[in-house]
Amino acid sequence: MxxxxxxxxxxxxxxxxxxxxxxxxxxxxxxxxxxxxxxxxxxxxxxxxxxxxxxxxxxxxxxxPPQLNLEQASSEKTALYKSEILKGKKFIDLTSGFGIDAYYLSKNFDDVTLVEQNPELLEIVSHNWTVLEKKARFINKKLEDFLNENKEHFDVIYLDPARRDDNKNKVFLLEDLSPNILEIQEQMLSISNEVVIKLSPLIDLKYLVSVLPNIFRIDIIAVKNDVKEVVVFLSKENQGKIVCNCVNLESGESVFTYQFGDEEKAIPNYSEPENFIYIPNNSILKAGIFNLISGRFGLKKLHPNTHLYTSNERIDDFPGRAFEIKVIENKEIKKKEQFNIISKNYPLKPEEIKKKYALKDGGERYLIFTQSKKGKIILKSV
Ligand SMILES: C[S@@+](CC[C@H](N)C(=O)[O-])C[C@H]1O[C@@H](n2cnc3c(N)ncnc32)[C@H](O)[C@@H]1O
Known part of the structure; x- marks a missing residue:
């Protein structure tokens, strides 16, 4: 072209x-x-x-570039968040792709290198960066070859491995990514202070901690409550502690921080619904810290498998949505009334509930169908 x-x-x-x-x-x-x-x-x-x-x-x-490279590129919003965390002298992105991450993440560095195996893609990025007046060294190589020949030290190595296999299916094990992080983690740590890796939101955190011994930080990043990325930070210097941040960008911005392993020590209190009900943000749910947030905010959980929390007084800084509610009976729901329907740990999906009670969707009010320790319950926002 x-x-x-x-x-x-x-x-x-x-x-x-x-x-x-x-x-x-x-x-x-x-x-x-x-x-x-x-x-x-x-x-x-x-x-x-x-x-x-x-x-x-x-x-x-x-x-x-072609559509696959556009799809694989990070969004400006998540890249901006990551850019605030990283700084130093020398930055290298070993899987540059369309270079969106590299463009933002390198903003606090003096010396920037981009490695990409796809020559046409790297040429496009190099052209665009000239237009954007941003300087970098562009290396068209397989990163494994680059690492084998490299003699330099970097403050930060960044990777966003390609997440599609040859059949274009999405893959979630580190062994199935390109590059295979497990094979190169030692080599990368030997030439850098910090290795930062972007991974799929579907990846399991316990699995990550079990295969990447040098993790010291994990960020679960959601945009408008949609979890987009799990980002892991590795360092030779790690002290054995792993700090986790559940981040929600844009709507109701929040960061909830805890230490990996805290969940196992947390013991929740249970209660039937009180005046307020809380639904945690998806980055919290992804982290699986269901008991920990109960203790942190002094909230009671409705049921071991219902990740809804309750309190008598409103908690303002809860990382999620809060509703003032009352418990209602089946018969109090009138046909054709309009509600937003939420179903959590309940046998029927919102669509099925809507049909069963002949309800209209939307409006300002909510009906929450769920289970407490006593059994199935319906909550209405007031
Ligand atoms: C998910 S994309 C990166 C997107 C990038 N972070 C962005 O924001 O635009 C992954 C890129 O890594 C490249 N890649 C995968 N394995 C590689 C390897 N072994 N050596 C060099 N590049 C590789 C792929 O060609 C692809 O362009």
Missing amino acids: GNNILNKNIQNYINANLTTDLHSLLLKKSPFPEVSMPEIVQQIKGKQVAQKKFPFLLQDGIIF
Whole structure:
């Protein structure tokens, strides 16, 4: 494709078709002899994704890579959060990809290196970084080869391994990622102060701690309560303690910090519903610290398998949603009433509940279907 795609007329055509149906566009012949229609569509898709994930790239001169590289790239929001944590002199991203993480994470470093095995992708990133006036060394190699030849020391090594296998299925074991972290962790720790690895939100934290002995920090990062990343920090210097942060960005921003292993020591109190009910953020649920938050906030749990908490007085800094409620009977629910329906540890899903009680969805009020130690209960927001 080269830089022909940046030709003014072609860019005007791309910008004029940002909302056009891409399937029908692909059936047309390119109006420009120097670029094909799939190349044009790649740029349109890139701009569409950039609007949501990395708006800072919506400027003249930027080239977008194929869809898989766009999907694999981090969002500006999570990258910004990570950038606040890291600083030093020398930063290297061993799996640069489209370079979104590298762009932000390297902002507090003087010397930046990007390694990427895909030559076309690295060329696009190198071009874009020139447009963005950001300096770096770009190395087109397999990172294993780079590590074997390298003689430098880095303050931070960052990796965001590719999470798809040859069948394009998502994989969640470290052995199945590219690169295989288990094989290179020692080598990376021997040439850096800190290794930071972004992993899938579906990865199991206990498994991670069992296979990565140098972990000293784990961040579970959600954006608008949707868990996007689990980020692990490794160092040779670790003291055996692992600090975990459950982070929620954007809506109801919060960070809940605890030490890995605290959950095993926590003993919850139980109660039937009191005046307020709390639903923890998903980063907390992902961490599995169901008993710990009960003790930390002085809340009582409804049931061992119901991750809802209750109190008589409102707790303002709880990392999640709070509802003032009353317990109601089945018969108090009237047909055609409008509620948001929440089902937790209850045999019916919200859709089934809606059908059973002939309810309308939405509005300001909530019905929570759940179980306390006494059995099934229905809670209504007041
Ligand atoms: C998930 S993407 C990284 C996305 C990046 N963090 C971003 O924000 O744009 C992973 C990248 O690592 C590269 N990669 C995977 N295994 C590699 C290896 N062994 N050596 C070099 N690059 C590798 C892939 O080509 C892919 O571009």
